[in-house]
Amino acid sequence: MELRKSYFADQRKDDLHEIGQPRPRSDSPGHVTGKTAYFADRNFPGMLHLKMVRSPHHHARIRSIDISEAEKHPGVVKILTAKDVPHNVYTILILIQIGPEDETVLADGKVRWKGEAVVAVLAETERAAQEAAAKVKVDYEVLPAVFDMEEALKPGAPTVNEYHGRNYYLYDSGECRKVRFGDVEAGFAGADHVLEQTYQSSPIEHAPTETTGCIVVPEGNDRFTCYTNTQAMFFTLDNASIILQMPGNKLHFVGGTVGGGFGGKVDVIVEPIAILGAKLTGRPVSFIYSREEEMQISSPRAAEKVVIKDGVMNDGRIVARKVTGYTDAGAYSRHSPYGAQKGAGHYPGPYTIPNVWIDTYCVYTNRTPSSAMRGFGVTIGDFALEVQMDKLARLIGMDPLEFRFINAYRDGDMKAHRQPTEGAALIECMQEASRAANWPVAEKYLSMSSYAKGV
C-alpha cells in the first residue's frame, strides 16, 4: 500500500503522534496463535443444544404439529413452538420506528420460505437435538409460491406476507422511495442518445469464518447472560427484550472478538429463542448455526434488479438519469426496507446530473429473507451504474475514464437528493488511477480538482 500525500495536502496537518502510525494490532498475536477467545469457546455444565425444525416448503399452511414422538427421544429436555414465544411476531427495525412487525420467531400457522424455523428442540447433545428434530411431525398444506420479483409485483400473485398485505414495502412515499430532481423526460427529449439497460444480481453469502450463534446462561440473580457474536449488542438486547417481553435489565449481553460479520450478524435470530430456552429449562443453552444454516438460512445479500435509463450528449455530459431499483427482501423485511431506501439516496452515483428520477422498491418473495451485507443498498447499484457508464462512453466513442471526469461531482454541486456536495475526491482518485494503471487521459482532466470552481 502507498499513501499519496501530495493530494489534499493543504487540508491536512501531519503533526500527530499516534494517529497515522502503523502500530501493530494488540489483538493479532492472539488471533494467529489461537489464543483469542470467541463466544463458543465457553462450555458450561448442563448446557443444552438447540436445533430447529425447518420448513421443507417455500410457502405452506401448517395444519398441525405433533411433537409427541420427539419429546420421547432420549436426551430431549424441552420443545418450543410458537405459543411459547411471548411476542412471536416482530421486526427488528421497530426500534427505529420502521414497521410493521412481520416475522415470526417460530412459524405460527404458516411458513413463507424454505428453511423457516418452525419448532425448537433443546436436548443434552447436538446429536439428540438433531435426531429429535427429525421426529417432529408437521402437517403442511403447500401453497403457491412466488420467487421472481416481477411476478410478485403482478396483480394476482400469491401474497407472501399478510402483515404487509402486498408484495412490496409501503413507504410513506408510497410503493417505493422516490427522488425527483429536475425534469427527466425533458432531459431525455433533449439528449443526443438515450440508453436503457437492466442489471441483475443473485444473493450472496457473507461467509464469515465464525458462524452465527450464542450461548445463554441463566444466572443466580434471575438475569440471563448471553454470550454472542452479534454485530450490535444493544440492538439485539432491546429486540430480545421485546420478543421475550422481559425487562432489559434482566439481560446481559457479552460479545468480544467476532470471527467476521460483513453484515450477516445484524439480524436478531439466535439470541431470543436461546434466552427463552434457558428461561424455560433453567439451564445454559447453546444455539450455533451449522455452515449449511449460515449459507442457506441466515440472510444473504439481496438479489437486486436495477434498470437505468440515461440521456447523454455527444460531448460526454449525462443530462438525465432514471433509475428503478428492486431489492428482493425474501419473505420478511429484516433490514431490507432500509437497504432499498439507502439505494435511493445513493443514485445517481458520484456524478452531477441535472435531471434525475429514482424509484427504489423493496419486494417480498418466498425465499430466504435477505438483509444487510457489506455495501448494503449500494454494491449492486454501483455495479449497474459503472457498467452503464462504460456503455455510455463507448456509445459516444469516448474514453471511459475521460467520460467519468466530465460528469464527476465536485464540491458545491447539488445532488439529486438536494444536498450540496462536500468533501468530494472522485476526480483525484481517477487522476491517480490514470497514473497508476498507465491509462492516459487528456491533460485537462489531470488538472481538474474536486474543489469548488473559483476556490
Place this chain on the structure above:
Amino acid sequence: MAIRRGRGVAAINYPTGMNLGGDPTQALVHSTPTGNFMVTLSSVDLGQGMKQIMAQICAETIGVPTDRVVVDTADTDTGPHCMGTFASRGTHRAGNAVIQAAREARQVMLEVAAEELEVNASDLETDGQGNILVKGAPQKSISIFDVALSAHFKRGRSISGRGMFLIPRSYPEKETGAMKPSTCYAHACTVAEVEVDDETGEVTVLTVKNVFEIGRALNPKMVEQQLVGGSWMGVSHALYETTEPYYPNRDHGGTDFNQYLMPGPGDLAQTEIIVLERPSADGPYGAKGPGEMCANPQIPAVANAVFDAVGVRIDTLPITPERILRALKAQASN
C-alpha cells in the same frame, strides 16, 4: 479460440455511517491510579481491529502512547450504548465519541497537573510520551503517572470523561426525496485487468489497481489489511459467489465451502492499493468509513474488463464461465 486480454475501470463513492443518521454511539474514558487509560464501549470488534483504532484515537487525544490505553468493549453491563458495528460506522461514530470522552478526561488531567506545577492548565501541553510540560519551559514538567497518583490519592479528582456522537436523523421528503443520507463519503477508482478464455469462458484477473480516498488513514497497516481484503471480496463477488446460482430458481445453493465458490490463494490477482486522504469535516482526525466501499469498485471494473476482452456484456452477477459462453454463442449467431 484464444486467451483474450482486457481492462476496465470503475469509480465510486460510499456514505459513512447509518443511512440518514440517527445512529448514536457513546464512550467512557477513565484513568487508572497509575495513569493508564480505560476506554469503555459496547461496540463490537468484528476482527477488523476496532479496539486497536479506539486505543490510538484515545491515546492521541489524551497525549499518551497507545500502549497505555486499554479498550473494554462489547459488554452491555459496563459499556454505554453503541448502535453497532455496521454501515462503515465503527471508526467514525465510536471514534468521535472516544475523542469527546478523552478530551474531557484530558482537561481534568491538565487541571490536576496545573495544581501540581502551580501554573495555569491552559499553559500545559503533552509530549505524547507520557509527560505534561509547561509550554515554552519544557524543563518544568510532570509525568502522567504522577498526575494520576495525585488525582486519585491527594486531590480526589476523577480523570474521566463522557463522549457521545449522534448525527441527527434525516427524514426523506415524500415527493422529492430531499434528504441527508450521510455527512461524508469515501471514494475509489479501480482498474482491473483480466484474461478471458473464449473457449471455456474462464476469467483470470491479472491485476487490480485500487485508489481509495478514505479521509485519513488512522493506522496505515490496518487500512491496508481492510482494503486488500475488500478488494479480494469484490473480485470474488464479481466472478464466483452466489447462494442461488440460477436465481430466481431456489435450487443448487451451496451448503459448504466445497460447493459455494470463492477464490483460493491461487485465484487472487496482483492487488495494488493507493490511498489518498481528504480529511472529512466531522470524522475522528478526519477519518471516513472505507470498510464497505473498498469491496465495490472491483465488481464493475472486472465486468467492464471482460467486455473489453471478449466484447460481450454480462449484466447479471456473478460473471460465470457459463454466462460468458452463452453470451459469446449468442454474439456469434447474430
